[in-house]
Amino acid sequence: MILGIIAITAAPKFIGLGTDAKRAAFTAIAAAFRTGVEQVHFAWLIRGNGQEIQNFIAISDPLAGGDLSVNSAGYPADTRGYSRKLDSRRDCDDVWRAVLDSQDALVASDDTADFKSVYEGSNSCTYTYVDLPQFTVFYNSNSGKVTINN
Secondary structure, eight states: OHHHHHHHHHHHHHHHHHHHHHHHHHHHHHHHHHHHHHHHHHHHHHHSTTSOEEEEEOOOOGGGOSOEEEOTTSOEEESSSSOSSOOSHHHHHHHHHHHHOOSSSOEESSTTSSEEEEEEETTEEEEEETTSTTOEEEEETTTOOEEEEO
């Protein structure tokens, strides 16, 4: 009986720790994405000559689909070598993978990965954290703005 009482009082604390850990993981991944977008832009400011560039940065992650291209504002846009504009859900996935260059935060168009991507139109994406769907990352490739909602 004493074990039952301890289990009832301790369980919410352990459940809370799980949510806190997920929140911390989301925050770290989202911040890494924002920093990655900024680093790509800084590289473009130094060597981009003010124009869009196909295959601007080599990407080692095979899931990214190719090297990262940047748009005319110097922000990540595509990896498949088709264009230098972020204009599809597939581009959303590719940019996420290329900017993070890591398999620690997988993205897909459904909830089978850590993040679910949605192309919002106007060269923008939303990435929803599957474990905590109220946590999102919004990326506008026109301005480079990354908005983290947690």
